[in-house]
Amino acid sequence: MPKSILAVNAGSSSVKITFYTFENPPRTIADAAISGITAPPPTLKYQQGDKKHQEEVKEKLSTPQDAFKYLLQRCFSDPDLSEVASVDDLEYICHRVVHGGDYRDAVEINDETIDRLKGLEDLAPLHNFSALEIVRLCKVELPKVRSITFFDSAFHQTIPEATRTYPINQEIAKANGLRKYGFHGISYSFILRSVAQFLNKSIEKTNLVVLHIGSGASICAIKDGKSVDTSMGLTPLAGLPGATRSGSIDPSLVFHYTNEAGKLSPGSTSEMHISTAEDILNKQSGWKALTGTTDFSKIAVENPPSKAHKLAFDIFVDRIQGYIGSYYVKLNGELDGVVFAGGIGEKSALLRRTLVDKCQCLGLAIDDVANDKGPGDEETVKDISKGSSKGPRVLVCQTNEQFEMAYHCACSRR
Ligand SMILES: Nc1ncnc2c1ncn2[C@@H]1O[C@H](COP(=O)(O)OP(=O)(O)O)[C@@H](O)[C@H]1O
Numbered sequence: 216m217p218k219s220i221l222a223v224n225a226g227s228s229s230v231k232i233t234f235y236t237f238e239n240p241p242r243t244i245a246d247a248a249i250s251g252i253t254a255p256p257p258t259l260k261y262q263q264g265d266k267k268h269q270e271e272v273k274e275k276l277s278t279p280q281d282a283f284k285y286l287l288q289r290c291f292s293d294p295d296l297s298e299v300a301s302v303d304d305l306e307y308i309c310h311r312v313v314h315g316g317d318y319r320d321a322v323e324i325n326d327e328t329i330d331r332l333k334g335l336e337d338l339a340p341l342h343n344f345s346a347l348e349i350v351r352l353c354k355v356e357l358p359k360v361r362s363i364t365f366f367d368s369a370f371h372q373t374i375p376e377a378t379r380t381y382p383i384n385q386e387i388a389k390a391n392g393l394r395k396y397g398f399h400g401i402s403y404s405f406i407l408r409s410v411a412q413f414l415n416k417s418i419e420k421t422n423l424v425v426l427h428i429g430s431g432a433s434i435c436a437i438k439d440g441k442s443v444d445t446s447m448g449l450t451p452l453a454g455l456p457g458a459t460r461s462g463s464i465d466p467s468l469v470f471h472y473t474n475e476a477g478k479l480s481p482g483s484t485s486e487m488h489i490s491t492a493e494d495i496l497n498k499q500s501g502w503k504a505l506t507g508t509t510d511f512s513k514i515a516v517e518n519p520p521s522k523a524h525k526l527a528f529d530i531f532v533d534r535i536q537g538y539i540g541s542y543y544v545k546l547n548g549e550l551d552g553v554v555f556a557g558g559i560g561e562k563s564a565l566l567r568r569t570l571v572d573k574c575q576c577l578g579l580a581i582d583d584v585a586n587d588k589g590p591g592d593e594e595t596v597k598d599i600s601k602g603s604s605k606g607p608r609v610l611v612c613q614t615n616e617q618f619e620m621a622y623h624c625a626c627s628r629r
């Protein structure tokens with residue numbers, strides 16, 4: 216039986232896995248996800264071909280490792296999933312790790328790299344912990360399967376020095392790795408390749424402003440196929456607000472918010488240390504703090520249920536508009552398109568319409584029918600620009616981080 220690739224995308228409250236055939240391009244075999252690890256009961260979503268299934272999980276799954284083990288077992292024991300019946304069917308496991316520090320590329324896990332990854336955990340405990348726990352688990356429990364870690368930050372290694380440097384003491388900055396790294400790069404890499412192909416252009420000649428907006432949101436300026444700026448920074452907290460994140464604020468704010476800011480947060484564990492300030496700005500802010508919901512589909516509606524919902528929507532539009540303007544100028548107005556991606560970017564016609572309206576002066580215009588319809592299931596990129604528009608294209612791209620990892624794994628390791 217030909218071997219397969221398993222791609223893992225672990226967050227703090229969810230673990231998504233996808234099995235692919237080990238071929239170029241990879242083909243999806245099955246998709247499974249556990250969400251709600253931090254707010255039990257956890258939910259399992261499972262998709263294999265046309266078979267879709269969702270259920271509450273009875274077992275206690277309190278860590279990402281538990282969720283990952285449960286998902287593997289579930290898939291291996293499915294009699295309809297003969298292509299992946301045991302660990303012996305796996306050639307590679309690809310892991311999405313958000314913070315890759317100075318890594319410019321994906322790395323294979325061995326004793327040496329696992330030590331280097333430990334250093335990254337200190338830089339971004341909140342974002343790397345779950346993924347690295349699963350990487351460690353695979354090394355111990357699935358030692359025969361090779362693990363590759365792909366980093367969100369690697370795509371942004373091309374950001375120029377003046378953009379990535381914070382104006383602080385440079386000796387301290389260098390010693391502690393304090394600079395802009397940027398994230399969502401696995402997604403940006405997928406979007407760039409897909410959009411360049413859609414526009415029939417070479418990647419090296421493609422200039423875009425891309426919005427990856429989901430529960431974490433960021434925006435990226437791509438010039439000649441390279442990231443030249445992005446809104447997230449040292450950590451994924453900077454830039455745009457998100458489901459529970461504040462995005463950029465005056466850094467002094469948090470010391471006026473609470474005098475406990477520098478203390479360890481109650482959410483810290485013996486393995487993962489997080490300050491109260493980080494906890495407030497990463498987990499107790501954003502849409503949740505403003506409206507009580509983390510679900511942006513309840514906020515992006517024509518008639519918002521409260522003033523707070525309307526304010527949350529307007530704040531998001533305001534911040535994104537500011538970045539689009541800034542990146543348009545950084546790209547010297549020479550952009551092929553503005554691309555909407557991520558759960559919100561792909562699904563919210565209202566947000567796309569509102570933003571394009573606000574950016575009319577840049578020549579952006581959409582076709583309302585195409586925008587309302589959005590992309591079909593099998594449509595990776597959809598052009599929603601107005602037919603007569605001479606400005607940059609307005610595009611929607613259904614991004615896929617798991618596929619991107621499997622694609623690079625299959626391309627480079629066959
Ligand atoms: N129709 C919609 N309108 C607005 N937001 C939506 C819609 N459908 C889903 N979303 C939002 O997309 C976000 C999830 O985005 P996604 O990129 O899938 O997640 P994650 O960032 O966790 O990977 C959630 O905030 C969800 O509410």
Ligand SMILES: CC(=O)OP(=O)(O)O
Nearest residue numbers: 313398399430431451
């Ligand atoms: C980097 C980041 O914010 O990731 P996510 O959107 O998956 O939370």
Ligand SMILES: [Mg+2]
Nearest residue numbers: 429430431557
């Ligand atoms: Mg995501």
